[in-house]
Amino acid sequence: MDRYQYLALLGVCLLLTLPLEFVLDARVYRRPRRLARSLLPAVAIFYVWDAVAIARGHWTFNPAFVTGWTLPFGVPLEELSFFVVIPICALLSLEAVRNILDRGWRSFLPRSRSVGQG
Amino acid sequence: MPEYAVAGGIGVLLVVGAELAWFRTGIFSSRAYWIAMGICLFFMVLSNGWLTKLSAPIVIYDAAMKTPWRFPFDIPVEDYLFGFTLLTLVVILWEHQGDSPSG
Numbered sequence: 001m002d003r004y005q006y007l008a009l010l011g012v013c014l015l016l017t018l019p020l021e022f023v024l025d026a027r028v029y030r031r032p033r034r035l036a037r038s039l040l041p042a043v044a045i046f047y048v049w050d051a052v053a054i055a056r057g058h059w060t061f062n063p064a065f066v067t068g069w070t071l072p073f074g075v076p077l078e079e080l081s082f083f084v085v086i087p088i089c090a091l092l093s094l095e096a097v098r099n100i101l102d103r104g105w106r107s108f109l110p111r112s113r114s115v116g117q118g
Numbered sequence: 119m120p121e122y123a124v125a126g127g128i129g130v131l132l133v134v135g136a137e138l139a140w141f142r143t144g145i146f147s148s149r150a151y152w153i154a155m156g157i158c159l160f161f162m163v164l165s166n167g168w169l170t171k172l173s174a175p176i177v178i179y180d181a182a183m184k185t186p187w188r189f190p191f192d193i194p195v196e197d198y199l200f201g202f203t204l205l206t207l208v209v210i211l212w213e214h215q216g217d218s219p220s221g
Contacts, residue, residue: 006176009165038211046204049125058122058183065176086201087208093157094209098150 005065006078010085017089024108026095028088039087046083050075122184126199133206143213151209155202162201167191 020026028035051073053059061076069077100108137143145151169176172192179194187195 006169009168013161013165034212034215037215038208041211042204042208045207049129049200053122053125056121056183057180058125059177059179062174062176062178065174083204087205089161090154090158090205090208091212094150094154094212097154097157101150101153 002064003067006061006076007067007081010078010081013085013089017092020092020096024096025099026092028091028095035088035091038091039084042087043080043083047075047080050079050083120182120184120196122179122194122196123199126196126203129203130199133203133210137206137210141210141214143210145206145209145213154209155205158201158205159198162198163190163193166193166197166201170194170197 021029054074061078066076066078071077071080134146137145167190170179170188170192175192184194184196189195
């Protein structure tokens with residue numbers, strides 16, 4: 001199971017930030033075209049950065065903690081996943097923070113069901 | 119030569135330059151951007167701290183390709199340059215597309 005550690009970490013990041021989409025109305029997943037257009041150039045650029053770094057020996061990956069599923073030019077699947085997941089988390093954070101600043105955090109509290117609320 | 123450090127520095131310069139000279143989304147003047155980046159930095163220290171911990175590293179660095187500095191925990195300082203470049207680039211691209219409420 002150790003070899004899923006890196007993927008599991010990314011999964012945890014997605015799980016922890018998922019409430020931002022719905023509770024704080026980030027609407028990042030619900031704007032999929034905008035999200036895709038934000039991610040694709042960055043994923044492409046960082047895939048190249050990673051491939052060059054791996055080729056030049058800047059870093060390698062501990063075989064005990066990665067799946068071994070390797071994409072072209074020696075880039076682990078986990079790294080491609082990183083370039084997708086981490087920016088998604090950042091955008092969720094950005095939009096959630098923006099919504100709190102714009103609307104106030106109280107606006108995200110559940111509505112009281114009591115009658116006669118002011 | 120610490121190539122990773124150099125690459126990281128170039129990345130930061132390029133993304134900052136792209137924002138200031140080309141995209142001009144205004145994120146560097148945005149409270150939401152800086153607060154979000156601060157939150158991301160906090161979680162980066164936790165998650166990247168896990169990835170890079172020398173006791174059982176998931177990512178292993180060549181010392182000749184980076185500076186000797188790791189902080190906090192075993193996080194290479196270059197990783198902050200890398201992360202800043204990645205996140206800022208995506209935020210710029212997101213902001214550049216404007217405020218569409220759907221899609």
